Amino acid sequence: MKILVVGSGGREHAIVWCLKQSRQAEKIYCAPGNAGIAADAECVNINVDELEKMADFAVENKIDLTVVGPEAPLCDGIVDVFKARGLAVFGPDKEAAQLEGSKDYAKRFMVKYGIPTAKAATFECACKAKEYINNEFASGADGIVVKADGLAAGKGVLVAPDAKSACDFVDGCFGGEFGSAGAKVVIEEMLVGEEASILALCDGNTIIPMVSSQDHKRVFDNDEGPNTGGMGAYSPAPVVTDEVAERIDKEILQVFLKGVQSEKLNFRGVIFVGLMISNGVPKVLEFNVRFGDPEIQAVLRRFDGDFAETLKLVTEGRLAEADLIWSDDPAVSVVIASGGYPGKYAKGKVISGLDKAAAKGAVVFHAGTAFDADKNIVSAGGRVLGVSARGKSIDEAIKNAYAGVKEIHFDGCFNRSDIGAKAAKWLKK
Ligand code: AMP
Numbered sequence: 001m002k003i004l005v006v007g008s009g010g011r012e013h014a015i016v017w018c019l020k021q022s023r024q025a026e027k028i029y030c031a032p033g034n035a036g037i038a039a040d041a042e043c044v045n046i047n048v049d050e051l052e053k054m055a056d057f058a059v060e061n062k063i064d065l066t067v068v069g070p071e072a073p074l075c076d077g078i079v080d081v082f083k084a085r086g087l088a089v090f091g092p093d094k095e096a097a098q099l100e101g102s103k104d105y106a107k108r109f110m111v112k113y114g115i116p117t118a119k120a121a122t123f124e125c126a127c128k129a130k131e132y133i134n135n136e137f138a139s140g141a142d143g144i145v146v147k148a149d150g151l152a153a154g155k156g157v158l159v160a161p162d163a164k165s166a167c168d169f170v171d172g173c174f175g176g177e178f179g180s181a182g183a184k185v186v187i188e189e190m191l192v193g194e195e196a197s198i199l200a201l202c203d204g205n206t207i208i209p210m211v212s213s214q215d216h217k218r219v220f221d222n223d224e225g226p227n228t229g230g231m232g233a234y235s236p237a238p239v240v241t242d243e244v245a246e247r248i249d250k251e252i253l254q255v256f257l258k259g260v261q262s263e264k265l266n267f268r269g270v271i272f273v274g275l276m277i278s279n280g281v282p283k284v285l286e287f288n289v290r291f292g293d294p295e296i297q298a299v300l301r302r303f304d305g306d307f308a309e310t311l312k313l314v315t316e317g318r319l320a321e322a323d324l325i326w327s328d329d330p331a332v333s334v335v336i337a338s339g340g341y342p343g344k345y346a347k348g349k350v351i352s353g354l355d356k357a358a359a360k361g362a363v364v365f366h367a368g369t370a371f372d373a374d375k376n377i378v379s380a381g382g383r384v385l386g387v388s389a390r391g392k393s394i395d396e397a398i399k400n401a402y403a404g405v406k407e408i409h410f411d412g413c414f415n416r417s418d419i420g421a422k423a424a425k426w427l428k429k
């Protein structure tokens with residue numbers, strides 16, 4: 001199989017790394033890729049928003065399977081463009097991608113099919129939204145969640161402890177802070193509990209969850225500081241006990257599949273369900289229509305099946321035939337970021353110790369790296385690397401991942417030191 005992976009982050013490196021182990025993968029391209037991906041695939045200089053150019057490349061190079069990493073090209077309709085050319089592509093089409101691209105669309109889908117989620121209302125003007133917020137606090141709410149409707153690179157959500165901050169955020173949305181993404185806002189009841197991520201493969205006929213995982217969204221230890229794209233992940237998430245997993249399958253995934261079928265959505269890809277779990281009851285916080293990053297780094301470290309074959313079967317509507325094999329060994333991935341992230345940060349810092357980390361047994365996924373003029377690998381983004389490892393226990397996986405992290409350095413780099421600690425604590429309860 002000739003395979004094209006679209007994207008350039010840690011998620012795409014993990015996907016390429018896993019595809020490379022497939023006996024069916026004859027050649028792997030990644031567009032545009034990064035300095036680390038270049039060691040595992042041939043990088044192609046096409047950006048993720050150049051949909052026609054990407055499809056031209058796939059046709060010219062007789063690509064058998066294209067895997068789309070990020071949400072933006074999915075919401076822009078890359079799958080529609082590829083399908084029109086008769087190309088096999090992993091991901092939902094433009095209409096189905098609204099499940100991530102519009103929080104209002106996703107909420108209406110959940111309500112229509114009875115998927116458990118937070119109570120919410122959508123507004124197209126600030127004054128009605130603020131009136132709703134004030135009423136919720138007047139009726140005793142402890143907090144409220146304001147979400148810009150469209151894609152806002154993870155910045156369009158505020159969990160507000162009081163009416164003033166919620167109303168200020170509403171003003172920001174309608175004031176154009178998130179561009180057209182803020183033209184509508186969804187205001188939600190604040191849920192409490194523990195979060196977990198379920199990435200489920202779905203081909204429109206069958207839905208199968210991958211192993212559970214958990215991200216760490218805040219930038220600093222003990223979940224302090226602002227939200228980021230994700231500072232590290234572990235799998236499995238112990239909060240997803242067998243009983244909880246059963247409820248997720250029955251109350252969320254199977255209902256989701258029924259909804260996809262009833263709406264006649266073209267969904268052959270992965271649905272990433274962000275969950276809040278409280279006393280064993282799972283509720284949906286959000287849908288994403290692509291693999292979570294860094295969640296997929298930890299999840300794929302545990303995948304022992306044939307990834308290329310599995311994803312190809314999804315594109316053919318034959319997921320039921322796939323053999324998903326998982327290791328029982330937990331996995332952890334720790335993100336190393338540039339100083340200042342998620343705010344302003346410097347780029348172009350030379351990275352050392354990558355070989356030493358690999359010698360310690362870690363697999364280092366590159367998220368934001370590039371080559372400089374002297375062919376050094378340098379930092380080129382906020383999240384720079386994901387250092388991943390497996391272990392016989394979560395404690396051992398944590399130890400192994402941090403043994404790799406210790407070897408790596410670049411000017412200003414930092415990482416959280418408590419990735420996985422929550423899982424380890426859970427298991428010791
Ligand atoms: P979203 O992009 O919708 O997942 O929101 C980003 C983050 O905001 C989630 O991972 C949660 O930490 C938080 N969040 C979103 N919705 C809620 C909610 N209804 N209650 C509490 N926290 C939420």
Ligand code: GLY
Pocket residue numbers: 215229230288291292293294295
């Ligand atoms: N880790 C969260 C995300 O991929 O959106």
